[in-house]
Amino acid sequence: MAWCGLDSVLLYWDDVLLMVGPSGDSVSYFNDEPVIFIPECDGVRVLSNTSMEFVQRVPDSTVSIFKIGSTSPASLLFDALDHFDRRSAKADENLRLIRSSLPEAVEACIDAAGHEFDVSRQRTLLRAASYGQAFCSNFKRDHIQEMCKTLRVLNAVRDPEIAIPLSIEQYKLLSAPVLVGRLINAHQHLLALRISEYVGLNQEVVVMHWACAKITASLAIPDAALLEILLDKLKLCKGMSYAAVAAHADRSGRRKLAAMLVDHEPHYSKQVPLLLSIAEEETALVKATESGDTDLVYLVLFHIWQKSSALEFFGTIQARALARDLFIAYARYYKHEFLKDFFLSTGQLQEVALLLWKESWEIGKNSMASKGSPLHGPRLKLIEKAHDLFAETKEHNFESKAAEEHAKLLRIQHELEVSTKQPIFVDSSISDTIRTCIALGNHRAAMKVKTEFKVSEKRWYWLKVFALATIRDWDALEKFSKEKRPPNGFRPFVEACIDADEKGEALKYIPKLADPRERAEAYARIGMAKEAADAASQAKDGELLGRLKLSFAQNTAASSIFDTLRDRLSFQGVS
Structure with missing residues (x-):
């Protein structure tokens, strides 16, 4: 037993098939072969050893038209067409009778045509619907067109050579894309392509499957000849994925054909991975x-x-700038050793040296790289290797000298940290090293650094003066100022004292400034307006007086002094 549609049941015992309808009506069939039932959405397929039959309840639209003695609007419309074909006035009479029900009659004829398997009966029913539609102004005219399109598809697949006897309900549930897929699997590519084109589906799936099947079945055809055959069809579809066809060719053992096909793939994102899969790395x-x-x-x-x-x-990446640059950018962060090998193989010694130098700085960031740590030795070795590599090329004399002096400075700083037991020297500059030595009272070490790195006298004076001011050793500073005439004059002493907010100490050196402008500005910085005014008047600089007046804007008495001197200079003709 099986359901036959939604409202009928099909029974089978012995040699009898019994179909029972919704109202209790029944019909019997005799069959001399054993059968099995295959239920469908609108009926049952009865399969025997020699045949397959489809049993379904007659659709209501068909009953309303062809039932004996039927007077339904659809039946009268169908009869009107017959009278019209025989040029009988009875046709007009029938139409008048169903004028109010004409849309329903047209719809019933269309529906009945859809359920018919006989092509001539389909045509007749559709002609009846079209005839009635001509007298029905409010009927949607695309219904007949849609049914014609559906029936053309169904009639094509019902052909004995195709052997897919679908009913219209089955087709609607199955959908056109699924039907095309089944045709493809049955290798009915031409029909699948025509149906896809007819109903507006993407033809790429059909053509691609055909191409893959053609490759599988054409082992005897040379690659070049087969490529022409494939391209002739593949070019019919714009945006065709040649990569998918090429992948199938590769899986079929035709790697050369795959390489030729993938060359036509317009999308690099599909082309490149496939080239890699077929071992075409350089092309990829x-x-x-x-x-x-x-x-x-x-x-x-x-x-x-x-x-x-x-x-x-x-060797592969060297001749390709983009690939080489991207590799270098990646390797700088993650593969230092491999990048050094690359630079060595290409003779870029300066790049290797820079990498070594960078590695030395990375070691320097380790807190154990000082205090006599064993990490100090490897760091120096890296810098020395960098120096040696820089020295091999004349174009990098500066870098070579810098690396040499860096190594020398690190040794001295390391020795200082060991001797002082204070991790404050390594990776500081030469100037900072000198200042720190002086601040710690290690003047001999400071002189050694000065001598080793040929620090100029002017720079030495600035460094020592500020170092002594930092530790507020004013006696030592005064003694240092009297050792010999400073190469920079006494300005460093004044600056250091003022920065340390020691006005009294600054007054020891301000009078020794040779330039009256510098003396005036120095006096102004420690708030001595009269002395600043006197020094400015010696310089005979009206603009300087104006600036100094602004610095004492809150002091009325001081401002008047500057105004008086400025007026005096103006009277003397000095601007």
């Missing part, structure tokens, strides 16, 4: 660089990196 790298997509380039680089030796990899 060319395509990736042409695309300008850095992700694709990195994909190819990592693939080649894993599969080839270091020298082969270096």
Whole structure:
């Protein structure tokens, strides 16, 4: 027993098939072969050893038209068409009778045509619907067109050569894309293509399946000839994924054909991975660089990196600027040793030296790289190696000298940290090292640094003066000022004292300033307006007097002094 549609039941015992309808009506069929039932949405397929039959309840629309003695609007419309074909006035009479029900009659004829398997009966019913539609102004005219399109598809697949006897309800549930898929699987590519084009589906799926099937079935055809056959059909679809067809060719053992096919793929994102899968690494790298997509380039680089030796990899990327630059950018962060090998293989010694120098700084960030740590030795060795590499090229004399002096400074700073047991020297500048030595009272070490790095006298005076002022050793500062005439004059002493907010100490050195402008500004900085005014008047600089007046704007008495002197200079003709 099986349901036959939604409201009928089909029974089978012995040789009898019994169908029972919704109202209790029944019909019997005799069958001399054993059968099995295959339920469908609108009926039952009865399968025997020699045949397959489809049993369904007669649709209501068909009953209303063809039932004996029927006077339904649809039946009268169908009869009106017959009278019209025989040029009988009875046709007009029938139409008048169903004028108010004409839309329902047209719809019933269309529905009945859809359920018919006989093509001539379909045509007749659709002609009746079209005839009635001509007298029905408010009926949607695209219904007949849609049914015609559906029936053309169904009639095509019902052909014995195709052998897919679908009913209209089954087709609606199945949908056109699924039907096309079944035709493809049955290798009915031409019909699938025509149906896809007819109902507006994407033809790419059909053409792609055909191409894959053609490759599988054409083992005897040479690659070049088969490529022409495939391209002739593949070009019918714009945006066709040649990569998918090429992948199938590769899986079928036709790697050369796959390489030729993938060359026609317009999308680099599909083309490059497939080229890698068929071992066309160099072509993949060319395509990736042409695309300008850095992700694709990195994909190819990592693939080649894993599969080839270091020298082969270096040779591959050396001639391709984008790939080389991207590799270098990546390796600078994650693969220092490998990057050094690359630079050595290409003779870029200065780049290796820079990497070594950078590694030395990374070691320097380790808190254990001082205090006599064993990390100090490796760091110096790295810098010395960098110096040696820089020295091999004349163009990098500056870098070579800088690396040499850096190593020398690190040794001295390391010795100072060991001797003082204070981790405050390493990685500081020469100036800071000198200042720190003086601040700690280690003048001999400071002189050693000065001598080793040829620090100028002017710079030495600035450093020592500020170092002594920092530790507020004013006696030592005064003694230092009297050792010999300072090469910079006494300005460093004045600046250091003022910065330390020691006005009394500053007064020891301000009078010794040779330039009256400097004396005036120094006096102004410690708030001595009269002395500043006297020094400014000696300089005979009206503009300086104006600036000094602004600095004493809150002091009325001081402002009047500057005004008086400025007026005096103006009277004397000095601007």
